[in-house]
Amino acid sequence: MISMKNNKIIASWNKIEPSDSANERMLSAILKQNRSIHDRKGKVISMSQTKKFNKMILVPITACLVALIALTGLVGNNVGWFNNGSSKTPTTDNRGQSGNWGDSAPAIMVNGVIFIDTYEKYLGQVEEDDIFQVTSYYDDGMPAQNGQQNFDRTCKTQYVIESSENLIVHIDGEWRIFKASKANTPSNDVPTK
Amino acid sequence: MSKSLLRTDKEIAEIYTRHSKTVYRVCFAYMKNPADTEDAVQDTFFRLIKSAPVFDSKEHEKAWLIRTAANVCKNVLRHWWRRRDNIEDFYDLPSPDKIETDDVFSVVMELPEKYKTVVYLYYYEGYTSVEIADILKKPQSTVRNYLHESRAILRERLGDDFDEKQ
Numbered sequence: 576m577i578s579m580k581n582n583k584i585i586a587s588w589n590k591i592e593p594s595d596s597a598n599e600r601m602l603s604a605i606l607k608q609n610r611s612i613h614d615r616k617g618k619v620i621s622m623s624q625t626k627k628f629n630k631m632i633l634v635p636i637t638a639c640l641v642a643l644i645a646l647t648g649l650v651g652n653n654v655g656w657f658n659n660g661s662s663k664t665p666t667t668d669n670r671g672q673s674g675n676w677g678d679s680a681p682a683i684m685v686n687g688v689i690f691i692d693t694y695e696k697y698l699g700q701v702e703e704d705d706i707f708q709v710t711s712y713y714d715d716g717m718p719a720q721n722g723q724q725n726f727d728r729t730c731k732t733q734y735v736i737e738s739s740e741n742l743i744v745h746i747d748g749e750w751r752i753f754k755a756s757k758a759n760t761p762s763n764d765v766p767t768k
Numbered sequence: 769m770s771k772s773l774l775r776t777d778k779e780i781a782e783i784y785t786r787h788s789k790t791v792y793r794v795c796f797a798y799m800k801n802p803a804d805t806e807d808a809v810q811d812t813f814f815r816l817i818k819s820a821p822v823f824d825s826k827e828h829e830k831a832w833l834i835r836t837a838a839n840v841c842k843n844v845l846r847h848w849w850r851r852r853d854n855i856e857d858f859y860d861l862p863s864p865d866k867i868e869t870d871d872v873f874s875v876v877m878e879l880p881e882k883y884k885t886v887v888y889l890y891y892y893e894g895y896t897s898v899e900i901a902d903i904l905k906k907p908q909s910t911v912r913n914y915l916h917e918s919r920a921i922l923r924e925r926l927g928d929d930f931d932e933k934q
Contacts, residue, residue: 581891581930583872583930584872584887584891584892584922584930585891585892585927586870586872586874587869587872588793588876588888588891588892589871590869590870590873591792591793591796591873592789592792592793592868593788593789593792593802593805593806594807597802597806600806601784601788601806601809601810601813602781602784602788604810605784605810605814605817606777606780606781606812607815608810608813608817609775609817610777610781611816612774612818613774614800666817674894689780704917742931
């Protein structure tokens with residue numbers, strides 16, 4: 576159907592239009608609504624962006640922290656950070672002992688002096704007559720009595736008093752030098768053989 | 769319309785300037801007074817802002833606004849009907865914007881609601897019945913029927929004043 580025109584109808588409709596003030600009112604209200612929608616959407620966008628940003632930042636940070644903790648644990652174990660100064664982890668238990676030295680370095684108390692493992696191998700000869708045997712085991716840090724040590728639960732470890740400064744201790748299948756802790760002074764007590 | 773977008777104030781103002789008169793006339797055909805027409809026009813543009821449709825062309829934009837304006841007005845009238853308000857009470861609401869109408873327009877306004885928009889789109893905007901059917905989402909046969917019936921009423925009431933020409 577072809578559209579028809581009717582001039583009188585067109586003329587009458589032409590009179591129907593908003594006044595300038597009505598136009599101003601309507602446009603003002605419409606733009607106000609538009610700005611309010613923008614504000615609301617803007618908030619939603621910024622909130623979602625914040626969430627996205629948080630995810631983007633927090634995930635790598637968490638991953639880094641986990642990696643750092645894991646690495647710290649690994650390195651710490653290897654260098655003895657968690658072994659209270661001990662830089663060597665027991666490898667074998669050739670003494671039929673637990674092999675667990677706990678948090679302290681291997682140490683023996685002789686004549687009131689604590690001798691601590693230097694991990695230095697003794698290259699000399701040990702006279703059998705000079706050998707003593709530890710008497711007890713102490714599992715909570717450093718030994719507190721003469722003849723007591725902190726690394727051999729079976730208490731079969733042997734040692735030789737080389738001097739007031741050094742002990743020669745049979746540990747891990749070898750003779751090693753234990754040095755006197757400087758905080759203690761030697762006494763004249765004789766350990767049990 | 770597969771996507772939507774938020775429009776800037778400038779874009780909204782441009783759309784308003786392009787189509788405000790058309791939307792106003794469609795709304796006035798239903799509401800019959802400037803105050804309610806203003807509200808309906810605003811609601812129509814609020815819908816544009818909220819649904820933020822993307823248009824293929826300015827004609828698409830205009831058609832969307834005409835259909836939305838008609839729907840907004842019909843919703844308002846339906847609401848009034850539910851409240852059992854007498855619609856005629858709202859025809860001559862006091863308004864700062866007094867619109868002068870003539871006899872021809874009064875006769876058009878007296879047409880049944882369903883005819884008025886079709887008459888406006890056909891005689892004033894120059895749409896074909898096919899285009900009107902597309903805009904108002906009605907069957908073409910229905911639009912043709914509306915036009916036929918409204919033309920008969922207008923010819924009867926306006927007499928010689930109702931002269932159609934191609």
